Amino acid sequence: EVQLVESGGGLVQPGGSLRLSCQTSGFTFSSHWMHWVRQTPGKGLECVARIKNDGSYSDYGDSVEGRFTISRENAKNTLYLQMISLKVEDTAVYYCVRDDLSYGIDYWGQGIPVTVSS
Amino acid sequence: VVMTQSPLSLPVNLGQPASISCRSSQSLVYSDGNTYLIWFQQRPGQSPRRLISKISNRDSGVPDRFSGSGSGTDFTLKISRVEAEDVGVYYCMQGTHWPWTFGQGTKVEIK
Numbered sequence: 587e588v589q590l591v592e593s594g595g596g597l598v599q600p601g602g603s604l605r606l607s608c609q610t611s612g613f614t615f616s617s618h619w620m621h622w623v624r625q626t627p628g629k630g631l632e633c634v635a636r637i638k639n640d641g642s643y644s645d646y647g648d649s650v651e652g653r654f655t656i657s658r659e660n661a662k663n664t665l666y667l668q669m670i671s672l673k674v675e676d677t678a679v680y681y682c683v684r685d686d687l688s689y690g691i692d693y694w695g696q697g698i699p700v701t702v703s704s
Numbered sequence: 705v706v707m708t709q710s711p712l713s714l715p716v717n718l719g720q721p722a723s724i725s726c727r728s729s730q731s732l733v734y735s736d737g738n739t740y741l742i743w744f745q746q747r748p749g750q751s752p753r754r755l756i757s758k759i760s761n762r763d764s765g766v767p768d769r770f771s772g773s774g775s776g777t778d779f780t781l782k783i784s785r786v787e788a789e790d791v792g793v794y795y796c797m798q799g800t801h802w803p804w805t806f807g808q809g810t811k812v813e814i815k
Contacts, residue, residue, distance in 0.1 A: 631752070631795060631806040647803045681751060689757035690742050690799035697751055 588612040590682045590695035597701045602672050608665040608682030608695060616640070616660040619685035622667045624678035625697070632678075635667065636685070649675075672702045705729050705798055709807035715815045722783040724810045726796035731776050733800070740799035743772055743781045746809075747792040755794075756781065788814060 594606040606622070622634040635656035637644045644656050655668040665682055682695040706729040716722045732739045741759045744752040754763050756772040759779060769784040783790055791814060796807040 630808055631797070633802075633804045633806075636802075645802050689761060690740050690754075690797075691804075692754045692757075692763070694751040694753070 588684065588693045590684065590693060592680065592682050592695045592698035595680065595698035595700045597703065598672055599704050600672060600674055600702055602702070603668070603670045604672065604700060605669070606667040606680055606682075606698060606700070608667075610663045610665065610682075610684075613684070615658075615663040618687060620656075620658060620665045621683040621685060621691055622654075622656060622665075623681045623683050623691075623694075624676075624700075625681065626678045634680070637665070669700075672700075674702050676700065677702045705732075705801045705805050707796055707798055707805050707807040709794075709796060709810050712808060712810055714810055714812045716783075716786045716812060717815045718788065719785050722786050722790075722812060724781045724794055724796075724812075726774075726779045726781070726807050728777045728779075728798055730801070732798050733776065739775065741772075741774070741779050742797045742799060743770075744795045744797065745790075745792050746795065747789075750792075752795065783812075786812070786814070 589611045591609045598604050621636045624634050625631050635646045637656045641658050653671045657666045679697040679699050681697045683691045684693040686692040708727045710725045739759050743756040745755050746752045755766050760772040771782050773780050793809040793811050795809050
């Protein structure tokens with residue numbers, strides 16, 4: 587069974603930093619591209635970042651480019667999202683999402699809330 | 705790429721059909737000839753679940769009352785007979801042009 591479990595979220599002040607982790611199991615992690623997607627009541631669903639299966643390539647959404655860094659540790663089946671210079675508008679539920687290689691993203695984690703507020 | 709769904713709210717009687725439209729601001733045909741249009745269902749309090757990919761390919765375990773169709777920039781998700789468990793928000797998403805983008809969501813509820 588595919589499982590994606592996010593951790594590391596919480597409350598942080600504007601300008602602060604946070605690192606999200608996603609522990610995965612139930613599939614060959616090193617074979618799949620992985621994504622972070624966030625959701626807010628106001629802006630809906632937004633692709634934040636994606637990373638190639640071997641970690642050699644990554645892409646970012648326009649609103650987080652230069653502030654967020656996606657990375658992975660294939661030996662630990664774990665995906666990360668390092669977030670710096672956080673803004674109030676980064677407040678969202680962040681999901682770790684798997685790419686199934688052929689059809690697009692399929693499995694989602696349960697989501698982890700991040701609140702940026704003073 | 706802007707994805708526009710309609711309607712945003714869809715009250716339906718049990719057993720009746722439902723249809724959701726999704727339009728993209730540009731063609732979703734990728735250089736490999738595939739069209740990466742996905743439909744997700746998000747039930748209350750849950751994470752999104754993929755229903756359909758590449759316009760019309762239903763995921764394993766998805767009831768056959770769900771179907772997808774369309775091409776280019778115009779796509780549709782249909783539920784042939786709505787059941788109580790279908791209540792939730794439905795999103796289309798394009799996976800052709802990065803950054804991938806989602807529609808605003810269509811809330812399906814029982815009348």
